[in-house]
Amino acid sequence: MTLELVAILVCAVTVSFGLGIVFAFPRTNSQQTRRLGAGLLITSGVLSAGGAAWLIWSVVDFLSNTNFSKGRVLRLRGRARVARRALGSGWADDAVPEVSGLTTWQRTVLGEAWMTSARMEHASVPAFAKLSLRLSAMGAPSALLEDCHLAALDEVRHARRCFALARAYSGVDWTAGPIPELGQEGVKPMATGSEDAWARLARGSLLDGCLAEGVASLVAAEGARRAADPVVRETLSVIAEDEGRHAELGWDVLDFALERGGGSAKAGLRRALAELDARSTPSLPPIPGVDEDFLARHGLLSQAELGHWTRECIQRTRARALALLEPRPAQIACQGMTVFR
Template sequence: MLPRNPLLRQTVARLLFAAPALSVIGCASEDPGCIPYDAHESRYDTYERLPDGGAPSNFDCLLVCQRLDAHRCQTHSVPTTHPDGGQTLEPYTNCFFTSPAGCASDGRRPEGLQAARAEARCALGSHFARMAWLEAASVPAFLRLAEELKAHGAPAELIRAARRSAGDEVRHTRAARALARRHGATVPAVEVAPFSSRSLEALLWENAKEGCVGETYGALVAAWQARTARDAQVREALSQIAEDELRHAELSWAVEAWATEGLASGARQRLRQARLDAFHDLERRVAAEEPDAVLVQQAGLPSRDAALHLLEGLQGLLA
């Protein structure tokens, strides 16, 4: 088992003191009812190339996003350091697609995750269905991480931790699916495009975004939900998920600490910039959306102001 990350755990514990005290009077049996929910735009990032092997541009990048049913895209060129020390500019595409009502704790999304829509008519059902879908998608993401860590010569404890995390996500999927079914929602199947080999820096780029930023914030939000949700079943499920997600965040930081020892200073700076960009992107997305009141009350999601406060508290750790 990986050693604990004291700074990460202390930061999360400090921010949880801001969680509002839960009133137990009339909470556990309240029926939240059913309210409409709106679709929203989501983004997924990929290093995939065009079918002919060429680098996508802003004019044809929808070709690499078509499995996501994307409606727009944007391309970048990312400097990548290869194991032999050489550097190339690799294509990096942002795919924007429509997804159902959001879940603040999204897990580790694998590259090539294809968009899906849950069958739900209630905000709570949609929320937990998407949560289950994303937890299920985290299983292949962690299995791929384990294989890539092995290929790049990572320590055995990191490989074991990645495999254990995949097992954790199976349990999280079951718990979230049960909550979704309770609210009459159906969880869509997870479809992921075939993985291709990639450089260590490309692995670390994803780890910075999905792990160091995404898993850290997701663990904090899950712990917040475990403390504030009025629904007792949500509190019970999220209390276990939160502890697991915190270990997943610790794994992400441990992977970065191990790998950056062998990176040149330029590659380390690019990795830090990737983490900064992911943090600011998350900050913009949180600021742009106020969760439905029923999700704040029954599912325990932080309000927009509370979420921005949590992100502010994480900035010193993530930035």
């Protein structure tokens, strides 16, 4: 459907511009005809500008729905949040990929891809900070808190690299803007002892930790394998390894929740298991002007490949989570004991 709309838009611009030239400029035409021609030229300009904006929006919408190195999602009031776009410095390292031979549109697409990833990696930093606060409130051991902060530092490095690649491809000095919703959260007491708190921790650990970061790791690893540019390949390789470690942190948090939260945590885990299939990759339209081979050479996977790795991770996550709900040997032994008084 996207390609058909592009074709219609191109035809409309071409016809409007051509007729505008014919009607507007020959002095032999009447004043009314020349006015009509001027109107057609203006129309073609508006269509061109609107079409360009629509194409860029399509790319942004496409990339914001991919599983391209997302990291842990920052959820505020039930919605995923990322930093606003801004111009400046402070969030980019010195990495520079090869951009020669790329068209302006191809650089725009790749720039938006890395900008999307950069904003999500950046949002993962406060996401891990929030997780650390919650774990502290719930009496988690020091190892979990240490791993949370180490993961946040990983995300800082990821964000710096992604912003650098976004700047290099797009030619725009992008950086991270504010996340105003963070300041609107306010300080409210955590119901750490309630059953709902343990259920929420278990559910969030499975969906946002074990699954989401597991998918990000698999997708980044495959992107690294396919990427031709050495800078992109090295970037995705590092992200894949780190996100895999973050997924394991999600499993560690889930173990903690099940150990301390008991039946409430198990109920939250069961609810999360029921939601797994809903986390499958959405159906995405093609990006005009680029094909799947081009995307793969630059570390971006096709719709089919994204779906494959998402389903693969869902299956692995479900199997491992179901095993956690089975009675453990110690529990079975205790259930079979006879207590004498």
